[in-house]
Structures are given as C-alpha cells and as structure tokens.
Amino acid sequence: MADRAFIFCPFCRNMGNPRSELQRDNVDFFCLMGHRAPHAQVLSMAPEMIKSEVIFKPGPHDMKVEVWCNSEVYARAKAALGERFHPTLASLIRCCMAGEPIVIDGQQAEKLRKLGIRSGQEMVVVAEQNVTLAGENESLVQQVNQWEKRFERATVDG
DSSP, rough: OOOEEEEEEEHHHHHTTTTOOEEEEEEEEETTTTTTEEEHHHHHHHOOOOOOOOOOOTTTTOOOOOOOOOOOEEEEHHHGGGGGGHHHHHHHHHHHSSSSOOEEEEHHHHHHHHOOOOOHHHHHHHHHHHHHHHHHHHHHHHHHHHHHHHHHHHHHHH
C-alpha cells in the first residue's frame, strides 16, 4: 500500500516536470512517471516539499457569531493570520473560558522577547527557575551568615 510523500519527484524536476508528486511505501519513493528510488537517495536530492493547505472547517457544535471590532484592527488581523484567523479567535475564546488567562502584549511582550522568552511555556519554566534559584540563594545566604558568626567567634575567642 502506498501513501502520499508530500514531496515532488526530483527526477521529474530534473527532466522539466517539477510538479510530479511522489508516493511512498516501506522501501522506496516512486512517482507515476516510473521513477523509483530509496528514501535516502530521494531525500539527498533536496526534493521540493508540497505545502499543505490549511482550510478552516467549523466543528459540528460551532456557530457563527457577530463581534464588534475596529475595522483597521480586523483587517490587520485577517492579513496577519490568514487561514489561521478563525481558529485563532476560537482558541482565544476557549482559553478565556478554560480558566483565568494571562494576556501579555505591548511593552511586556517586547521585554520578554528581548529576554528570549517566546511562549507561555517558556514563561513558566523561567518562573520555576526563578523560584528554585531564590531558594538556593536563601540557603547560601544562611550559610554565609553561619560562617560569619563562626569567624567572629573565632576572632573574639582567639
């Protein structure tokens, strides 16, 4: 049984037919023009990937709603998100309903990006590391205080 490989045949490309799609089985890639080669050989030829098309389809329980929005903001969001516009809005609404979301944008987001933080997951990791380091710092401060007391006693007694 053959499956789509989601790449174009590099042999056909070299012969002037750049849009011949490859199929794959457990051993080889092959195309309808008769080219067949092992996976490693085809991949070493830098075949062009077939870009997948994202098509948003509402779920069985989804409904279309009307929302008030600034026209410029709407146009910019549609342009920036493209096919991801509707899923992004639906995801944002789900996030709001799943708990108490933390929304960060503007100056805070810019500061986080400058620090190398790009996602909520990275924010949580950094916060956890901060708590761990603060605990380690407190422990080290206590050790320094103990050594200072010992040193004081040693210099007074000595």
